[in-house]
Amino acid sequence: MPGRGLAKGLSLPVEKYLVGYTDVVEWQRAQRDLWVSCMARFGFDSFAPPIPGAHPPIEFNDANMPRRYGASDAAQAADYGYHLPPQQLDEPPAWEPAAGAESAVFLGRGPEVSSGTHNGITVPEGGCRAEAERELGHLSQGEEATKVNAASMRASLKRPAVQKVIADWAACMKGKGHAFSDPYKPAESFNLATPTASDEEIEVATADVACKEQTDLIDVWYAEESALQTQSIAAKKASLDAGLAQQSRVKAAARSVLSEGSTK
Template sequence: MTAPRVYTERAAFRLRTAWLAVLSAAALATPFLVSACGGGPPGTPAVRPPVATPAPTTTVGLRLPLNVYLPTPGEQATGEYLVYRVQQHCMRGYGFRYLPHLSSDYIGTTVATWREYESRRYGISERTIAARRGYHLGEEPSGTRAPQVSTALSVPEREVLSGRAPDGRRMTTPVQDKDVPDGGCAGLAERTVHGDRTAKAQRGYDLVARLRGEAFDRSRSDPRVAAVNRKWSSCMRGKGFTYRDPDAAIEDPRWNLLSARPSRAEVAVATADIACKLRTNLLGVNFAVEAEYENAAIAAHPQELAEVRTHKAAGTERLPDLMRRYDRAPRPL
C-alpha cells in the first residue's frame, strides 16, 4: 500500500534536494568516449537535430525540450499545495484538525527549492551560492513548523486519510456517519487536483520520465561533454585545483556536506568551479547536447507525447478554479 502524501515544507525540501545527492553520486558518472558517428548506447539516434549552444551564467531558466510535457515549478508546487488543502478539508469533514500550519507560503518555498534543483543540473552554477555555501545545499525554508507525519496521526486519522484499516483492507465502516472515499482523503485529493488519471495517461508521464533519464545519461557519454570537461579540468589546474570533472570536485572527500557550513577550502574550489564553467561554457555545452538527445526522443514518440501534452494542459487549466475553491483553511472545529 502506498502511503498517502502528508504535508510538510521540510519534507518537500528534502525530497527535492535528495536528487542532488543522486546527481553527485551516480547520475553524473565519469563520461566515457563514444564514436561521434552514431555509436554509443543501444538506441542512440545516429542523427540528432543540432541545437544552438547558449552561453548561460546559470542553468536556472533553461528549458529543455521535454520540459513542455511537464508542469512548471509553479504549477507543480501549486498542485502539491492544493492536494494538501483538499486533504485538509476532507479530514475536517470527519472531525479531524489536520495540517494546522498549512499556508500558501508552501508554494513559494517549494518553487525556491526547485530553483536550486535546476541550478545544479550540471553541478553548481550560481556564483553567489558558491561564494556563500560552497557545494552545500541551501538551508531548509525559514518559518516552517514541525512536520505532521503520518506516524504521528492517530489510528482513526490514518484510516480516514488513507482509506485503509490497519490490516490494509479498504475502509467500509462510516466515520461521523459518512462513508470514507475510495483511497481516503488522500485519494480524493489526488483525483480532485489531478483528475482520474487513466492507465494510458500514466504511461505517458512514465514515458517522459524515462526519455528524460535516457537523454541525460546519453549526454554524459557524448564526446562534446567529455571535451568540455577536459577544458574545465585544465582551467581548474590553472587555479591550483586538480579534478577530472565537476563531479569529482563535488565528491571531494574533504567536504562534509552535512555540516552546518562549508570550509574555506570548499568555498574556494566551488568558486573556481563556477569561474571555469563560465570560461569554458560547460553549462551551455551540456545543455545543448542534452537538448539534442531530447529532440531526437521527441521525434521518435510524436503521438504519445502529443497525448501527454493534452493531459498536462487539462491539469494546468484546473488550477485557477481549484485555488479559488480551496485556497483557504476549513472552518475551525
Template sequence: MKFAVVLLAVVLLAGCAADPPAAAPPPADTHGDFVLPADAYAFTLPETGRIDLARELLAGKCMRRLGYAFDPDQARQQIAAGNAHTVTDLGWYGNKRRYGVTDPAIAARYGYHLVNRNLGGTSPAPGFGALTPAMRTALTGTCTREAVTALSPDGVVGEADVVAALGSGSFRDALHDPAVTAAFARWSACMLESGHHYASPAVAGTDFDIDSPHITPAETAAASADVVCKQRTHVLDVWHGFEATDQNGQIARHRTAFAAARSGHDVEMRRVDAVLAAEL
C-alpha cells in the same frame, strides 16, 4: 528537481501527429535556471507547488471528515514558503543545479551547498501538528489516495514517464558524448591548475558534505574555481547544447507521445486550479 517520480522503462510511441501543443513561454525571470526542450512538457516547480497544495487541501478535507484537525491556512503558508525556497535553489524548471554550481556569488558564499539547506522547508504534513500513528495511517492511506484520485483518476500525479525518461536519458547520454567529454577534460585540466582533482564537473564537490551546516573555505574555494573553469572552458555551452539537441530530436521522432504528455499536463493543472479555486 521536479516531482519525485519513479522512472519506469518507457517505450516511446513513434508517430506523425501534428506538433504537440505549445507550452507557455518561459517567464522573464527563471531564477538562473537552464531551459531544455523537455521543460515544455514537464511541470515547473511553481506548478509542482500548486499540485502539492491541492493534494494537501483535499487530503486535509478528508482528514477533517474523519475527525482530525487540519489548518488549511497553515498548509498554504508552509507549502508556499517551501516552494519559494525550492525555486530559489533549483530554478523555475528544476535545472539550476543540473550542471553543478554555476553562479559565482553562490559558489563564493555557499560552496556546493544549496542556499536553502533545508530544501522545501515544510513539515512532512503541512497543515497538521504532530501526527499520531492513527493520523499517519489515515493520512498516508485513505486520504492521500482520495486526494490523488481527485487530481488524476488514474492515480498518477505529476510528470509523464516519457518526459521523465527524456530528461534522464539526455543527461546520461551527454556524459558519453565525445564533444562533452572533451570539454570535461579541458575543465578538469583547468581545475588542476588550482589544485583541485576532479575527473569531470559531474562529480565536482562530491568530496564535501553538503548536508553539514558548516561550509568550509576549502569548499567555497573549490566551488569558485569550478565556476571559473566552466566559464573559461565553455563546458556549459557544450553540455547543455548536447542535451538540447538530443531532446529536440527525441521529441521530433515521438510527437504523439509528447503531445499526449502535454495534454495530460494541461488536464491535470486544470483539475488543480479547480481544486484551489474551490478551496480558497
C-alpha cells in the same frame, strides 16, 4: 529556468514535459483544500495540514538546471561552496493526521470507521485522502519524459564537443591547483552533510565556476544536450504529448479547486 548564474535563462526542450515545482505546489494545495473540506464533513474543523510551498527546493523541476552541469552560480559558490544555501536546507514539517478518529476518516480505515461510516456519515473509500486523489488525479510527468531527461544527459557525455569542453575545464582547474576529471567530481570530494562549507571547498567551488565561465562549458554542454533532446522528443512526440495532456487535465482540476476555494 534559473534566474542567476551561468545557467541563467537556460531551459532544456524536455522541460515542457516535466512537472515543475509551481505545478506541484498548486496541485498539493488543491489536494489539501479537498482534504480539509472532506474532513469538515465529519466534524474535524481544526484539521489543518501544513500549507505546501514554504520550503522550495533548488531545482525547478527534474532537469535541475542550476546544477545539471555542476555548480554554476559564482555568488553561491563564494558563499556556500557546494552546499545548498541555508533556506534550501529546511525540511518541510513532518505531518500526519492525529491518531484515532481523524486518522481513520482521513485514511478510511480504523476502529472509528464502522461498516464504512463514522458517526453515521459514509466515509469515502480510502478516506478523504483517496477521495481527493480521485477528484484531482495524480500529477505525473510520465515515464517517457523521465527517460528523455536521463538519457540525454548520458548521451551528451559522449559528444566530442562535450568531451573537449570538459577537458578544457579540467585543464583550467589543474592550472588553479585542482585536479578533477569532470565537473561532478569536485562536489563529490567534500562532505556536504556538514553544517557549512570549509575554506577549501569554497576555494574549489569558486575556481570550478570560474573555469566553467572561461571555457563556456555550460553553454556548450547545454547546446549539445538540447540537440539530443530535440531528436528524442521528435521520435516520442505522441507518447510525450499524451502525458502532457494528462498533466493539463490534472492542473486544470487543481486550478478549479483552488478557484472555488477562493470564492468561498
